[in-house]
Amino acid sequence: MLHVAVSKRRPEFLLEASFTAPLPGVTALFGRSGSGKTTLINLISGLLAPDSGEVRVGEEVLTDTRRGIDIPVEQRRIGYVFQDARLFPHLSVAGNLRYGARRARAAAVLIGFEEVVALLGLGALLQRRPRELSGGERQRVSLGRALLSQPRLLLLDEPLASLDVARREEVLPYLVALRDRLSIPMVYVSHEFDEVLRLATHLVLLESGRVLAEGPVSEMSLRPELQAIIGPELVGAVLEGVVTRLDAQQRSAEVAVGTGTLQVSVRGVRVGARIRLQLLARDVILATQPVQGLSVRNALASTVVAIADDGFGAVLVRLDVGGAVVLARITQAALEALRLRPGDAVWTLVKAVSTRGHAYQLTPGG
Amino acid sequence: MYDFPSSAELDALRLSLEVALRSVTLSLPFALLAAWLLTRVHFPGRTLFDAFVHLPVVLPPVAVGYTLLLLLGARAPLGIWLRSHFGIVLPFTTAGAALATAVMTFPLMVRAMRLSLEGVDRGLEDAARTLGASPLDRFVSVTLPLMLPGILAGAVTAFAAGLGEFGAVITFASNLPGVTRTLPLALYTAMQSPAGDALALRLALLSFALGLAGLLVAEVLVRRVRRYLGR
Numbered sequence: 001m002l003h004v005a006v007s008k009r010r011p012e013f014l015l016e017a018s019f020t021a022p023l024p025g026v027t028a029l030f031g032r033s034g035s036g037k038t039t040l041i042n043l044i045s046g047l048l049a050p051d052s053g054e055v056r057v058g059e060e061v062l063t064d065t066r067r068g069i070d071i072p073v074e075q076r077r078i079g080y081v082f083q084d085a086r087l088f089p090h091l092s093v094a095g096n097l098r099y100g101a102r103r104a105r106a107a108a109v110l111i112g113f114e115e116v117v118a119l120l121g122l123g124a125l126l127q128r129r130p131r132e133l134s135g136g137e138r139q140r141v142s143l144g145r146a147l148l149s150q151p152r153l154l155l156l157d158e159p160l161a162s163l164d165v166a167r168r169e170e171v172l173p174y175l176v177a178l179r180d181r182l183s184i185p186m187v188y189v190s191h192e193f194d195e196v197l198r199l200a201t202h203l204v205l206l207e208s209g210r211v212l213a214e215g216p217v218s219e220m221s222l223r224p225e226l227q228a229i230i231g232p233e234l235v236g237a238v239l240e241g242v243v244t245r246l247d248a249q250q251r252s253a254e255v256a257v258g259t260g261t262l263q264v265s266v267r268g269v270r271v272g273a274r275i276r277l278q279l280l281a282r283d284v285i286l287a288t289q290p291v292q293g294l295s296v297r298n299a300l301a302s303t304v305v306a307i308a309d310d311g312f313g314a315v316l317v318r319l320d321v322g323g324a325v326v327l328a329r330i331t332q333a334a335l336e337a338l339r340l341r342p343g344d345a346v347w348t349l350v351k352a353v354s355t356r357g358h359a360y361q362l363t364p365g366g
Numbered sequence: 367m368y369d370f371p372s373s374a375e376l377d378a379l380r381l382s383l384e385v386a387l388r389s390v391t392l393s394l395p396f397a398l399l400a401a402w403l404l405t406r407v408h409f410p411g412r413t414l415f416d417a418f419v420h421l422p423v424v425l426p427p428v429a430v431g432y433t434l435l436l437l438l439g440a441r442a443p444l445g446i447w448l449r450s451h452f453g454i455v456l457p458f459t460t461a462g463a464a465l466a467t468a469v470m471t472f473p474l475m476v477r478a479m480r481l482s483l484e485g486v487d488r489g490l491e492d493a494a495r496t497l498g499a500s501p502l503d504r505f506v507s508v509t510l511p512l513m514l515p516g517i518l519a520g521a522v523t524a525f526a527a528g529l530g531e532f533g534a535v536i537t538f539a540s541n542l543p544g545v546t547r548t549l550p551l552a553l554y555t556a557m558q559s560p561a562g563d564a565l566a567l568r569l570a571l572l573s574f575a576l577g578l579a580g581l582l583v584a585e586v587l588v589r590r591v592r593r594y595l596g597r
Contacts, residue, residue: 045496047492047495047496072495073492073495073496074495074496074497074498074499074500075498076496077498078496079496079497080493080496082489082493084489086487086489086490086492086493088490088493088494088508089490089512089595090511090512090594090595099494099497099499099507100497100498103497103498103499103503104498145497146496146497149496149497149498
C-alpha cells in the first residue's frame with residue numbers, strides 16, 4: 001500500500017494532500033491542470049521534498065520529516081515516466097533502456113530486457129537515436145527505461161499529454177498490457193477521464209492542492225466532486241461486469257452487471273472478460289411505463305434512489321438497477337412531467353451503441 | 367640566406383604547440399570546476415569569484431606575469447616551497463610559460479564550459495536520478511557528455527589563443543630560445559633584430575595560419591559532437 005500525507009507550499013498554492021493507494025494496481029491522480037498532481041508525484045519520487053509529511057511504500061518509509069528520513073531519489077527504486085519523455089539524447093534507444101538496468105543490478109529482477117522490448121514493441125527502434133523517434137515511440141522507450149530500473153513503483157506524469165489523439169493509441173494499449181501482465185504498481189497523473197476509465201483501479205481527485213475524494217473508479221464516478229471536474233457531458237456511472245455472451249459478429253456483448261444484464265457495444269473482448277464501461281448520464285433515458293417499438297436495446301427495471309441538481313442546469317437522477325447504480329441526466333421539465341420521486345419504479349433505457357468508446361476490458365476472459 | 371623552415375621557426379612552433387597543449391591540459395579540470403561552481407553552486411562570494419576568474423581578460427598580461435613572478439618566483443615563499451618539495455621550478459621554464467598561458471586563457475575556457483553547462487537540461491539529470499544514478503554518476507554519464515561541445519570549444523579556443531600568448535609569458539618565463547621563446551616571442555625578437563624582417567613575416571604568417579586552423583577545427587569539432595548528441 002502506498003501511503004502519502006504531505007504538505008508543501010508552492011508559489012501558486014498550498015499542497016496539503018494525503019491518500020492511501022492499494023498496491024498493486026493503477027492509482028490515478030486526477031484533477032484540472034494546476035491542481036497539484038505533478039507536485040504530488042514529485043514528492044513521492046523524492047525530486048521534491050515536502051515541508052512536512054511522510055511517504056511510505058508498504059512498510060518502507062521513504063520520507064518522514066518528523067523522523068528526519070529522506071531517502072535520496074536514486075535509492076528509492078521508483079520509476080518515473082515524465083510528460084516530456086526525457087530520453088538521453090547522446091544515447092541510442094538501447095543505451096537509454098540499459099541506463100536504468102545497469103544501475104539496478106542489486107535489485108531483484110522483475111522484468112528483463114528482452115521482455116520489455118517485446119512488451120513495448122521496441123525491437124525495431126533499438127539502434128535509433130531519440131531525435132529519430134515519434135512522440136509515442138519516445139514515451140514507450142521512456143516507459144521501458146523506467147521498467148528496466150526494476151522499480152517497486154512506477155510514476156507516470158501525464159505520459160500522453162504531449163501526444164495527439166492518434167499517437168496516444170501508440171502508447172495506451174501498452175500501458176494496459178503493463179497493468180495486466182506485470183504486478184508493478186503505478187501512479188498515473190492525468191486530466192483526461194478517458195485514460196482513467198481505461199487504466200485506473202483507484203482514483204484520487206485533486207483540486208487546488210487538496211484531495212477531494214478517493215476510492216474505486218466506479219464509486220468515484222457517482223461523486224459530485226468528480227462531476228464538477230469533468231463537466232456535464234462526461235458525467236456517468238462507471239459499471240464493471242463480466243461478459244456472458246457475444247453476438248455472432250462479436251460486435252455487441254451481454255454483460256452481467258449487478259443482477260441484470262446489459263447489451264453493450266464493445267469489440268475485442270472474450271466471454272468471461274471483465275470489462276468496465278461508462279453509461280454517460282446524458283445518454284440514459286427514463287420511462288415510467290414499459291416502452292415498445294423503440295430501437296433501444298436495454299430497458300431495465302429500476303428504482304429512483306435520489307434526485308439532485310447537477311450544478312449545470314439539469315437534474316441528475318440516481319437509479320438502482322439490480323444492485324448497480326446508474327445516473328441519468330434529464331431536464332427539470334422532464335422531471336416535472338414524469339413526477340419522479342425517490343422510491344419510484346422506472347424503466348432505464350440505454351442504447352447499446354452509446355457505450356461504444358466507453359467500454360474497456362479490465363481482465364481478459366478465457 | 368635562410369633555409370625554410372629555419373630551426374628558429376621550428377623551435378618556436380614546437381614550443382608554442384607544447385606550451386599551449388600543456389596549458390590546456392593544466393587548466394581544463396580547474397575550468398570545469400569553476401564552470402560548475404559558477405553555474406550550479408550558490409555560495410557567498412560567487413560574484414567576486416566570477417570577477418576573479420575573468421580578471422586576466424581585463425588585466426594587462428604583463429601584470430599577470432608579474433603577479434606570477436611575485437607569487438612563484440625564485441625568492442617567493444610558494445616558489446621556494448615548490449622547488450624544495452617537488453623540484454618544480456616555474457620562472458624561466460617551459461612549464462612556467464605553460465602556467466602563464468593557462469592563467470591567461472582560463473576565462474575563455476570557463477566561459478565556453480559555463481555556457482554549455484547552462485544549456486544542459488536539468489530534467490535529464492532528474493531522469494538519471496530516478497534511474498538510480500548517484501551525483502558523480504549523473505555528472506559523468508549525463509552532464510559531461512551533454513557539455514562536450516562546450517568543453518571542446520573551450521579547449522580548442524584556449525589552445526589557439528595559447529599559441530599566441532605574449533605578455534604574461536615573456537614577463538614570467540622570459541624569452542629563452544628553445545625554452546620559452548614561443549611563436550609571438552620569436553616574432554618579437556625577429557622584429558628587434560636588424561636582419562629579421564623576412565623571418566618576422568614568416569612567423570607572422572605562421573601564427574595567422576595556426577590561429578585560423580585552430581578556430582576552424584573548433585567549429586568543425588563542435589558541429590560533429592552536436593550532431594552526435596542529436597541536437
